[in-house]
Amino acid sequence: MAGDAHGDGRRRARGELEGEVLAALWAAGEPVTAAAVHERIGGGTAYTTVLTILTRLCGKGLVTRRREGRSHLYVPVDDQPGLAAAGMHSLLDEGGDRAQVLARFVSELSAEDERLLERLLHGDARGQG
Template structure:
């Protein structure tokens, strides 16, 4: 692979796990003093991420309902709208929605749970029934 202009050939970029940047952005927003602009988020991430990359992540999180934004001049300010648990639940729901046999997927998921997790799930379902 040819060297990219302006890039140190001895430096290899680490491929991030799916959702890693989203989790980092959400964590930054949860620690924010209030609504913040994209540059504030970019500075907190401190990973030499391009401004456009941060905007893309924030826009995707907004589309998922994980962050809120409001117009501030010609750009936006951002606030956290979801926890990491909310985001994980959304990912789980998307996987389930993509499958044809939802019952089989749910059955497989439930039977693979550890005992404590199964107990927690049963308790949560019982609460919903009440």
């Protein structure tokens, strides 16, 4: 079945494959080819699909590539925490009233996350202490 990348009849959620490709790049820890990414994610995903996702990620500025011989080497622009932080900034910028967005976000934090955020805001870069 087309799109049955999990072998259970379930189609991937929007963005799920991009996340898997980014995870494979982060796990590699060095520039890798599309073939290496394809091998890492497995799951019956077509090589051409992986290539399309890598091209999209390059277009979004999340991945860079450089030619090496007849293929390209791909590397993520940021690590996972950096990408998550950039996404949070983007959502904050698009969310309208910043104060309301931040207030809603903070009101829904767990007590543990609230303490962590407070430590970070007071200059403890590790958030632990």
